Amino acid sequence: MSQNKVIIVGGGLVGSLAACYFAKRGWIVELYEKRPDPRKADSNERLARRTINLSISTRGLSAINRVDPDLKKKVMDIALPMYGRMIHNLDGKLNYQSYSLQGEFINSIDRGLLNHILLAECEKYPTTTIFFEHSLESCNFxxxxxxxxxxxxxxxxxxxxxxxxxxxxxWSTARRYLQYSTRVNLEQTYIDHAYCxxxxxxxxxxxxxxxxxxxxxxxKTFLxxxxxxxxxxxTCTLFMPWSKFNSIKTEEDLFKFFEEYLPDTIPLFGKxxxxxxxxxxxGPLFYVKCTPHHYKGNGVIVGDAAHCTVPFYAQGMNCGFEDIEILDTLLVEQAAPxxxxxxxxxxxxxxTNRLTNSQIEAALIKYTACRPRDSASMIDLAMYNYxxxxxxxxxxxxxxRNWIEKKLHLVFPKTVIPLYSMVSFSKMSYTNAVAQWNKQTDWLRFAFNSITRVSLITAAFFAIKYGGPRLGYRLPAISEITKLIKK
Ligand SMILES: Cc1cc2nc3c(=O)[nH]c(=O)nc-3n(C[C@H](O)[C@H](O)[C@H](O)COP(=O)(O)OP(=O)(O)OC[C@H]3O[C@@H](n4cnc5c(N)ncnc54)[C@H](O)[C@@H]3O)c2cc1C
Known part of the structure; x- marks a missing residue:
């Protein structure tokens, strides 16, 4: 049996990580990327790219670590830790909310540099060829x-x-062709907000x-x-309704907007x-949920092609990297049971480079059994987090709630976990994170309601017991209550 070959369409973050994985597992890898080699591109190309930096957290780092712990070190060398949110209020006051009481952090990383590292990494394998400036026109799955x-x-x-x-x-072309091969349910939704x-x-x-x-x-209406x-x-990103963006037409409008809503940033940005x-x-903001993600043992879509999201939980790339780790796990399961x-x-x-088509299909069936659902939950979380x-x-x-959950988490680390920790500092599936959080919400609501009821009843009891006689009321005796019940 000859060595398997994989075609990867797209040499962005997720495609280049996928290339590293497949090359490591012994596959012949052909990576096709529409753009020129970003490592050679001039600075204009760099500026034209969307988003300069991203947050990478546990899921993304885990996927990088699995392919090679040294690769993770290289990535961490260009990352900057962020331990919590610094909230800038309108009156200029600052309020810091740490992400966790254990000092966990997310990392700010340059999108371009991360892509360079991953492209260089997959190119190290002799079985990998990267074709830049090659655009997918059509695909027959x-x-x-x-x-x-x-x-x-x-x-x-x-x-x-x-x-x-x-x-x-x-805007995946591969996804469009997957739709021609099989019955793909697809939901694409633009939100009313954009970013700059x-x-x-x-x-x-x-x-x-x-x-x-x-x-x-x-x-409130923007961020x-x-x-x-x-x-x-x-790198600062303004997320705002299109109508607000459209209403800022002149320099005067713009400075008025900053003076009214973001006065503390004026000296920081400068004119x-x-x-x-x-x-x-x-940039427009939209999400895509679709299922299935695969066709037979022949093809699969990953990353934004499968689950483009709004960026408010900083999970788009992290989830895309997790796709690749899970795909690898399922292929390994077939190769080494x-x-x-x-x-x-x-x-x-x-x-995994000697797997048969039916073994690959078995892995992809399992993949579609979890990833569309989990990535849809990730998208719901992102909408919530906005x-x-x-x-x-x-x-x-x-x-x-945030304070209570963090404190309880210290005492019961497995039973009560803040949502942010489940999403950003664990590899719990997004679906389970949502379910666990809903459960915690129910418990907290129950505890809060119970405490409120008990407090009200106790207050009423003492008010009647001690204040009542002065006003001519008295608490009924137990025997009187029993008689009433018997009646
Ligand atoms: C404002 C903003 C902030 C974000 N912040 C975060 C964050 O903090 N953390 C996080 O995890 N995620 C974040 N994301 C999401 C993240 O950017 C994406 O999830 C991630 O880039 C997806 O990687 P990808 O490789 O799937 O797609 P892309 O990065 O879009 O790469 C796709 C590649 O495919 C190539 N391509 C496209 N069409 C073709 C074709 N026909 N033929 C060949 N090649 C083609 C493209 O040129 C590109 O290189 C953010 C997104 C936005 C918009």
Whole structure:
């Protein structure tokens, strides 16, 4: 039996990590990317890319670690820790909310640098070939062929493989062709909000704000966030309804908006920084949920191609990386049934490059049994978190619950887990995280209602017992109550 070959469409974050995994497992890997090699691209191309930095947390790091712990070290070398949210209120007051009481943190990382590291990593394997400037034109999942246009020459080439992986992002062509092969249920929803990035440059060579925090300006109908970069700048993202973006037409409108809602940022951005608003693109925000993610043992879509999300839980890429770790686990399970597929050490040298089509199909069936549901839960969480960050973070009820859950988590680490920890600091499936959180909400509601009822009854009892006689009331004797019940 010959060595299996995989075609990966899209050399973004998820596609390049997938290439590392398949190359490590002994497959011949052909990675096709529409853009030029980003490592050679000029700075204009860098600026044209969406989002300069991202947050990477436990799920993303776990997937990188499984392919190679040294790769994780390289990634951590370019990451900056963020231990909690720094909330900037309208009156200029700051309020810090740590992500956990155990000092856990998420990491701010440059999207471009991370992509460079992953591309360099997969290229280290002699069985990997990367075709830049090759755009997927069509894909036949039935006979496992794909047609790519060489953008430089204009020529079409046809490639075939044992498995085709669509990692070509939110507007995936692979997903469209999967729909032609099988009955894919698909939901695509644009939200009414958009985003625009602004840069907060260093001040006197230092970070303009404390750097190990995720900064947010919650303003109910909109939100500004800021994450640190290695060059001591912050990338700030303004999330706002389209109508608000459209209403800011002149410099005067813009400065009025900043003075009214974000006055503390004016000296931090400076006039030039604020005016970037007009130069920078306003990006749409939407999500895609679909199922199934695979077709027979022939193809599968991963990352944004399968579950593009709104970015408010910082999980899009993390979930995409987790896709690849889970896919690998399921393929390893087929290749080495006696080995624990989740044990990194035990599976280190397992090769999956001799699997038959039916073994690959068995793995992909299991994959579709969990990933569409889990990624849909991740998207629901992201939608929820937008309102948490814009509105709830400043509400007393939110703060109390947050405090109680964190404290209870210290005492009962497995029974009570704050939602943020389940999502960002664990590998619990997103679906289970939502279920666990709903359960905790019910418990807390029950405890709160019970405490309130007991307090009210106790207060009423003492009020009648001690205050009643003075007003001519008295508590009935037990014998009187028994008589009443008997009647
Ligand atoms: C504002 C914003 C902030 C975000 N912040 C975070 C965050 O903090 N944390 C997080 O985890 N996620 C975040 N995300 C989500 C994250 O950016 C995506 O989930 C992630 O980039 C998905 O990676 P991907 O490889 O699947 O897709 P992409 O990164 O989009 O890569 C797809 C690749 O496929 C290529 N391609 C497309 N079409 C073709 C074709 N026809 N042929 C060949 N190649 C093709 C593209 O050129 C691209 O290189 C954010 C997203 C946004 C919009």
């Amino acid at each position: 039935e006979n496992k062929t794909a047609v790519f246009k060489n953008i430089a020459t204009g020529q079409d080439i046809t490639a075939s493989a044992d498995l085709i992986i669509g990692a070509d992002g939110a 990035e602004l840069e907060m440059k260093p001040k006197n060579g230092e970070f303009a704000m404390v750097e190990d925090r995720f900064h947010i300006w919650p303003r 500004l966030i800021a994450q640190p970069n290695l060059d001591k700048s912050f 030039e920084g604020i005016l970037e608003y007009f130069k920078n693109p306003k 006696l080995v624990d597929p989740t044990d990194n050490e035990a599976t280190k040298d397992v090769k 309102s948490e960050m814009r509105i709830s973070v400043n509400m007393l009820s939110y703060k109390i």
